[in-house]
Amino acid sequence: MNPSRNAAPPVAGQVLAAGRYAIDDAADERIxxxxxxxxxxxxxxxxxxxxxxxxxxxxxxxxDIFERCGLDFDAGAVLGSCSVDWDRPLTVGHDYAVTATLASLNRKASRRFGAADHLILSFAIDDEDGLCATVRTTTIVPVAKAAA
Amino acid sequence: MTRPIEMTIRDIDTQAMREWCEILRDDNPIHLDPAKAEALGFGSRTVNPGPANLAYLLTLIENAAPGMTPISLEAAFLGNVMSGDVAVATGQIDDGKARMELRVTSDGAAERTVLMAEVRLKPIDGTGVD
Structure with a gap:
């Protein structure tokens, strides 16, 4: 982990990014x-x-999220696991607010890489009536031997 | 009642991976550049994004249980689907719970499981089924 010199490393619970996503007919047909x-x-x-x-x-x-957490996104980051909880189905014709929060970042021993960082992010998906879904991802990022 | 379900995905190609990467705003080179994927130890082909693999399983549920909608999901990504692979999504639905896996074959190698998922479902216009 190597956060940039000018920014404090994010801490668990910190919001890392937020945006919006509209699901329209074309987007649904593409998916x-x-x-x-x-x-x-x-x-x-x-x-x-x-x-x-x-x-x-x-x-x-x-x-950008990985770089903000001091992780090398080009090192071969892969999705390790995920969970989703739907409070309501996501529907076409709706505009959603999406917020990404850092849940945890830990370095662990890895049989394949020697060491790897495990980044857990939590995403809240809301519409005008409140929470629609929560997504949690665990991404595994190999650590270069010199940095381990 | 247990219902076995299955779907084969044959055309996993680099163009589809590029489209997934656009949607996901994910420019991880393992999905886009075979040379970088190889340099990182993934082999000489690009890696399908994990959310794409999970989407195949969710399509399988939609096809098999059109009156149901997911309420929760747990998934473990155990390996990679590479461009040119053939993937087979299988599973069973039992009392509002779908247990599924995605297996791939490539280059004549033995079939391997790359994704396992469990999804709880409820009727689209009803309450949860446990």
Whole structure:
């Protein structure tokens, strides 16, 4: 972990980014094509939008979050696990606010890499009536041997 | 009642990966540059973004249980889907819970599981099923 010199490293619970994401017909059709899904029934968007909004709706590229946490995004970062809790389905024709919060960042031993940083981010997806979904991702970032 | 479900995904290619990366605002080079993927030890092909792999499983649920909607999901990414791979999503739905996995074959190698997920479902216009 190597946060930039001019910024204090983020702490657990800190909001790292926030943005908005509108799900329209074209966006839903695109996700459905890529996810090999059929046409939409009703107004419920493809469930894969939970991850699309979490990563794509925070107003900045996901790379920026990693760099802010002092992580080398180009070192081969991979998604290790995720969870989603839907309070309500995400629907087409809605505009959502998305907030990314740091849950934890820990360095762990890795059989493959020697050491790896585990970054856990929590994403809240809200509409005008409140929370719609919460997404939690764990990303594993290999640590260069010199930095381990 | 347990219902087995299955779907095969054949056209996992670099163009689709680029589109996922646009949507996710993710320019991780392992998804976009085969040379960088190889230099990082992932092999000579680009890596499908994890959310794309999970989306295949969610499509499988949508196809198999059109009257249900997810209320929670837990997923573990155990390996990678590479461009050119054939992926098979399988699972079963039992009492409002879907247990699924995504397996891949590539270059004649043995099939391997790359993603496991458990999803709780409820009727679209009803309450949770436990």
């Amino acid at each position: 459905r094509r890529l996810a090999k899904a059929g046409p939409r029934r009703g107004d419920e968007a493809h469930a894969g939008f939970a991850l699309a909004l979490a990563l794509g709706g925070i107003g900045v590229p996901i790379r």
